[in-house]
Amino acid sequence: MSEPVTLRVENNIAVITIDNPPVNALSHAVRTGLSRQIQAAISDDAVKAIVLVASGRTFPAGADVREFGRPRETPILSQVCDLLETSPKPTIAAVHGNALGGGFELALACHYRVVLNNAKLGLPEVKLGVLPGGGGTQRVPRIVGAEAALDLMLSGKPIQAKKALGLGLIDKIAETDVDDAALAMAQQVVLEGAKTRPTRDRADGLQDAVAFANAVAARRKKMKNDPLPSVARIIDCVEAAQILPFEAGIAMERTAFDDCETGPEATAMRHAFFAERRAAKVPELKGATLRPVTSIGVVGAGTMGAGIAIACLDAGFPVVLVERDQDGLERGVQRIVSNYDKSVAKGRIDAATGEGRLSRLTGTTNMQDLTPVDLIIEAVFEDEDVKRNVFAQLDEVMKPGGILATNTSYLDIDALAATISRPQDVVGYHFFSPAHIMKLLEIVVGEKTDPNVVATGFELARKLRKVPVRAGVADGFIGNRVLAAYRLAADFMLEDGATPAQVDAAMRAFGFPIGPYQVLDMAGLDISWARRKRLAATRAPEDRYVSIGDKICEQGWFGQKAGRGYYIHDQEDGPVENPDVLEIIEDERRAQGITPRSFSDQEIQDRCLFAMANEGARLVSEGVALRPSDVDVVLLYGYGFPRHRGGPMMAADQVGLLKVKNALTSWRAEEPRFWAPSPLFDELIKNGRKFGDL
Known part of the structure; x- marks a missing residue:
């Protein structure tokens, strides 16, 4: 040397x-x-x-x-x-x-x-x-x-x-x-x-x-x-x-x-630093031949589709944006134009740069215009029937070897891929909103996805300046699976005696920028409501189900966009707790025969964190996540998990896996399936290891 x-x-x-x-x-x-x-x-x-x-x-x-x-x-x-x-x-x-x-x-x-x-x-x-x-x-x-x-x-x-x-x-x-x-x-x-x-x-x-x-x-x-x-x-x-x-x-x-x-903060932040780099190392990269991607199509010109198009334009790609009708297309193009106008006005880019990026955008209502492009990102409404219909149209027009990426938060990639003649070309790209700003990109690998398609996705993520994480097929993939566990732990406490504002305050004190119920109001309560209805048939009769969110949605209170949700949003001094929601919570407690009790901030934080870590361990055991640190990267870059805690798996390591497992076991009587510790805890504890050792 x-x-x-x-x-x-x-x-x-x-x-x-x-x-x-x-x-x-x-x-x-x-x-x-x-x-x-x-x-x-x-x-x-x-x-x-x-x-x-x-x-x-x-x-x-x-x-x-x-x-x-x-x-x-x-x-x-x-x-x-x-x-x-x-x-x-x-x-x-x-x-x-x-x-x-x-x-x-x-x-x-x-x-x-x-x-x-x-x-x-x-x-x-x-x-x-x-x-x-x-x-x-x-x-x-x-x-x-x-x-x-x-x-x-x-x-x-x-x-x-x-x-x-x-x-x-x-x-x-x-x-x-x-x-x-x-x-x-x-x-x-x-x-x-x-x-x-x-x-x-x-x-x-x-x-x-x-x-x-x-x-x-x-x-x-x-x-x-x-x-x-x-x-x-x-x-x-x-x-x-x-x-x-x-x-x-x-x-x-x-x-x-x-x-x-x-100190624990620096240790956690170093873990985050290395975890991001480790996430880019996936088995499909070995011996892969990258498929050429010189042009990109985006189907769907809504908020998500427009954000994806901006991310691709920013990276230098020509983009063909497709919407089903002219009005929808014009609204989508205007979203993109407005974004660049604001960037120029704020001095982030100069006018020539903005014009150059817009010059690479082509808007159309004709699917045939997608035939020449190398990669198509489908970003239509999160509904399986809608996506199946779009997949069928794309199967007819895409060139051989073109990649079809579906932007979905929950849906089964394998089921969608099975509906067309080229399942090997199908991959999931779970962008996070706003797609041109959020750094995380979950790359979802289906059963038949060609390894070269996976490798090409990781290379594209690099060009888009995203942090890619490989995920297997599962409802919600990595991030939304862990998020669902976080919210369910919070919902149990809501029904048992906590208030939305108390839970939110405790999780802000833990380091999240906003709490789980603030997030729900911002995202729209109807989105999670639709998922709960979709999964209703898969719910076991013995599983505890908290219907507070359903009752709120039945009132038409979908959060910030409706002016009401867990909070009232039309106040001059900012959102305030919705007293009508507190009444709904009290009614549900009475209906379930629950005597409310108090929760300390520490218990709220522990239950939420341990639920996330437990779900992360299950994802690793199931092979949906390659490694615990990938779970951390997803939560850090997609869900606002505090970086100084390193992610839920790192935070569990710092608490101590035996302590986490014992707490999960102690709560198991309340909801046996949800709080059952992942077998990965016992495997690690008996060998004196931590998640970080994996």
Whole structure:
């Protein structure tokens, strides 16, 4: 294996090159190489300045995340940064690609920074539940002040080179070859007397102590309810940059990083990071031949169909949008046009980009116009008879080898595929609304789906910038199966004594953006009502059935779109609990002979979480989900599960599987089939394993 860090000397300039594909992650080997080569350059009397460059597609894009949670091997990043910053010879960073996290901190430790015009820089550590650990919390505030430093670190979002230049974080933008530009700057610095400029000695951002203190106090107030310990520690460290000597601030940052890194939140967020990457590894990819997809058809121009079309247009595909009548087509096209108009108005894209994307859209009411396209996404109403009719029409017009993807939330892919002559070409694409924004895509693999079709779906998801998860055929697939268990656990508590507002508040406190009954009102209560009616014939007589939702729907209260549901939505101050629903709940309790009892927030959270984890375990045992972490990815990206808890399977691991299983067993008398622990619990517990071990 070649050395990950090399040194060469050109005209008295030492060029240190990082070469650790694919993203030049700052692994132990890279840090060791940097330390050795920086010291060698400093010791060489012929060297007058040091330029730090990276080969490949990017400057270091961060730390090696695989090392997180393990004992840190020296040199640690802050020590490497210290070598660069205290060098008696000027150090210049040549940045291209994405200089993120430790990579950006490495550049900040250099005395000068030259950045390629399309590069991005940032400190995204908060997204992994930690904070910058290479001096970022101390160096950035010294340059830009507290407010801009906190924006960068608490959002975790990268910034463009142009913005970084405006803030003073970099010294020059290179339009073409950044390495040449950095070498030229090094020569110029040498000619001017080889001045060093340690960032630790800068005070540009510290000049107004009152403004600095006010910015820190305002951010502390704004973020006081954030569940991530790293958020509070970032604010503390930025404040330390103003009031403590540099070395004391660095020591404080290191302690804070170590504390956060080993905490449950950071552990869960690292799990989420790796789970997303693991989900893309499916058996069908091995030896697969991708089918060409250069054009896409979308059948159905409603809200979902229009969103899917936008996602495809954004990815550069020509799209043929089909609706059954002209009025429906015009409404669908107008949805798409309005979306791009809003994006232009908000500055997300320029007018030329919007026009370019719309120019690739063709609207039609003629199915025959779909014959040339490579892949068709059917996005009509969620009704099996309607979809069967569309499938029959598409079977007549699709070209040989074309892929037929059905966007469905619950329906049986195998049953639909069996109605046409090409079941091997049928796959499920479960998009989440709004389809052009939500990142999750469940790729549902039928019994006869060609593996090449599956592999092509994962490649398409990458182009659409979606997070794909493989699911087997089952009612609701992965996400809606787990969601149904979550809602049923909540419904049992509703009938037994809780209120919708109490359940929602408890789950918001757990970390969900909104609670289950708020979600139902937003989505429309009629959708879940239709599913309950569809599944009525499959319900066992002994299963407990909560009919509160049915009674609400029978009143015509379908949630937000009707102005009423579990909440009343026509209030100036926002939704308020619907007193008529509380009466329906009381009536149901009396009818069932239930004496209401109280529920603590902890019990509400436990019952909802354990129900989700139990259903996830069943999905893994049934082969609907390949692995527990896939269940986590679906819930994280499709259903708002709090990322700092890692998903229901990871959260169950952190609670302890024995504790979860014992709780499920204790509740089993209330509803034997629902609360019966999955056999996977016993299998794991007896072997001292967790879901994460799978």
